[in-house]
Amino acid sequence: MNPSSGLPRASVLPPIPSARDRAFLESLQSFIRKEKESLLSGGQYDAEQRCIMYSHVFDKVIGHTSGYKPILTTIKQEYDEIINAIKRGRREEVLLHRKLRTLASEPATMMYYRKRASELRERIELIERNSNEIERQIQRLRDERRVSGTDPEKPGTAENLMDPAQPIPGMKIEDSLDMEALTKYRQHLEERRQALKDAIKTRYVPIHLKEELDEKLALALQEKEEEEFINNKLILGYGKRRIVADAISSWVKSDKCISLEEALSLAIAKEDQLKDDVIPADVFDDTDPGKITEGKSLLEYVERFNDLLLSGQYKAAATHAAHSPRGILRNVETMEKFKAAEDRDGQVFPLLLFFEALFGSSSLTKHPINGILTLEGVKCALSRDKVDLVVHWVTQQRITFSEALGDFIKEYGDSEPFHESTCLALAQLIYRKCCNAQKAALCMCLQDQVQGALDYTYQYKRFSLDDYLFLLKNCPTAELIHGLTREWNGKPAALSVGQAVLSLIYTDHKEYGFQLLENIHSCGDRALEQVILNDVACTLEGWVEIAAECLNNGYRQLSERIRSIVTSQDGVVEISSKDEDAKIMEHVFM
Missing domain, CATH: 1.20.5 (Single alpha-helices involved in coiled-coils or other helix-helix interfaces)
Known part of the structure; x- marks a missing residue:
């Protein structure tokens, strides 16, 4: 009721959006839907790409509003600063982790360097001894020749400089004894000498005429x-x-x-x-086909390409080579010509122009590019920091996929943290096209897509035990270890706890294995015992080895607990390392 008038108060209706607002909302929904489909088709629908997409949507909302624009702009700026801080933190974490690994490996590296230096010193001493022995033998031979009067270093006539007993180059021994044959051979040599003089005059021009x-x-x-x-x-x-x-x-x-x-x-x-x-749509067409052969057409096409390349028209030459008939110019030799042109002129990039034209005119079904040219093209593009160009070639399937190509792109991402996520996504796509499930799953794990990687490995029937150990050693995260040592969608665990710990304790990530055992031990006294007794993949000897490593790394309580569980089993006797008789009879008790 309205207290002033005594009449019932009318209910407040929600604001009715205008036609402009409705159209704007529909356009936003359409934009989001299209971007999701595009990212999913390209295999790039990850957290970073979603953040970029919704950032664009936020910008459009800010541009559409009027009254709330300042506060929305401030909110977006704060979120952007937080996201940038998180990215910087991740990059710094990667760099610090690598630096830590480098520092940790310095003692071993120094030891190997010292060992190598000692080996090199021994080799140098051996070479010096051999050199001295050879010099003594040479000096002895010189002394003998000097005594006998046959010193080759003694100045003399032309007969002393040439041994008459040696055969004349280009002649048989019987011909060298025939005066007529010797006369003909001399005339032949004089003719060759005169031909070379004439060639110098007629086949070469001075260098100052090049510009003309x-x-x-x-x-x-x-x-x-x-x-x-x-x-x-x-x-x-x-x-x-x-x-x-x-x-x-x-x-x-x-x-x-x-x-x-x-x-x-x-x-x-x-x-x-x-x-x-x-x-004429092809190089072989001609107004008078009867007067020109296919070989002549090919020769004219190659000559046209050489003319374009020599005149500095690199883009036209690249297009000409990319559309060459029968692929006569789509080869490594043509690539070397563009590379030589690039060395002469550092202001332009003829080699990159060649690869752009080559990949632009190719596909996996038509005019495929071989693996060597593909790898060289990607190397050229990444050397110019053209990551977006490589993304286009890979997503549009303009290149030939190979394991070497995936390895190179992944290594480039490791050296360039700013492009690491993009390079990992590209390498993952390439490995899956090459049916290299091991490295494809590793790329997914490195992108924090552990759940997807586990689904992929369990669905891939040929994923072996060695492949799982490869994943564990190269990306030992807690989430991955948990997924590999537990049942997955009704399927048995890929690795037992003993296998996982044994594969980790001899790497730089042994702490992950000790943490796994600590977590199991913290669940109760019987938890660790059940894990050891139910582990059919890792033997009791393996658990004894794990206990020794725990003791060496400061986990005394965990080591004693594992030893007590192992020694409590029937038929297992702990043998002292000092008892020599026990060592002899060790096989009896095992």
């Missing part, structure tokens, strides 16, 4: 392109006139059931087909 020749070549190429354009126009015009003439001739010979205008319109409608039939 380059200008003439450029003008000739330009004139050739203009003539080709005029020639194509004339061919097209001739084709149109031929169609009209043929249509009129056919109409005259027909029963004239349609008018001449209709017949001409039908003929003109075939102009697109005429272009395919008349205009």
Whole structure:
């Protein structure tokens, strides 16, 4: 009730959105849906990409509002700062972890360096002894020759410089004794000498004429392109006139059931087909095919490519090579030519232009690029920090997938933390295309997609025990260890606790294995005993080894508990290392 008037108070209705707001909300929903589909199809639907997508949505909402724009902008800035701080923290964590591993390996590295230095000193001493012995033998031979008067270093006539007993190069022994054969051979050598002098005069030009020749070549190429354009126009015009003439001739010979205008319109409608039939769409087409062979066409195509490359038209040369007939220029030799051009001119990137044109004209089903060129192209793009270009090639399946390519992209991501997530996603896609489930699962684990990696490994029938141990040693996270040592969707555990701990204690991640045992021990006195007794994959000797490692690393209570459980089993006797008789009879008690 309204206290002032005594009338019932009207209920407050929610605000009715305007047509503009409704259209805006619908456009936002459509944008979110399309971006999700795009990311899912590209295999990039992770946390970072979702954050970027919703950040764009937030920007659109801020731009649409008017009254709440300042406060929304402030909120977004705070969230962006928090996200950037988290990313910086992750990068710093990776760098610090690597630095810690480097520092931890310094003692062992120093030991190996000292051992290697000692080996090298021994080899140097051996080489010096051998060198001294060889020098003594050489000096002894020189003394003997000096005494006998056959010193090769003694100055003398031409006969002393050339041994007459040696055969003449290029002649048989019996010919070298024939004066007529010797005379002919001398004439032959004089002719070769004169031919070389003539070749120097006729086949080579001074270097200062290069610029003039380059200008003439450029003008000739330009004139050739203009003539080709005029020639194509004339061919097209001739084709149109031929169609009209043929249509009129056919109409005259027909029963004239349609008018001449209709017949001409039908003929003109075939102009697109005429272009395919008349205009040369391939390098082998020619206005007079009977006068030119396929080999000559290939030779002209290669010469045209060389002209473009020498004149510095790298983009045109790259396109020319990428569309070469029968792939005669889509090879490593052409790549080396572009690489040499890049060494001469550091301002442009001819090699990158070549790979862009090559991959742009290829696909897995048509004109596939071999693995060597694919790897070289990706190396070239990443050396120029063109990660987005590599993403396009991989997602559009423009390249040939190989394990070496995935390894290189993953290593590049390890060296560039800013691109690490993108490179891991690309490497994961490449490994899955190559059916390398081991490395594909590792990339998923490194991207914190442990649950997805476990689903993938359990569904992949050929994922072996060694593959699981590879994952555990290269990405030993608590989530992964928990997933591998427990049942997964009704399937038995991939690894037993003993197997997991044994694989970890001899790596740099042994603390994860000790933490796993500590967690089990903290669940109760019987928990650790049940784990050891039910572990059919790890023997009791293996658990004794685990107990010894626990003791060496400061986990005395855990080591004693494991030893007590193992020694309490029937037929197991703990043997002292000092009892030699017990060592002899060890096989009896085991």
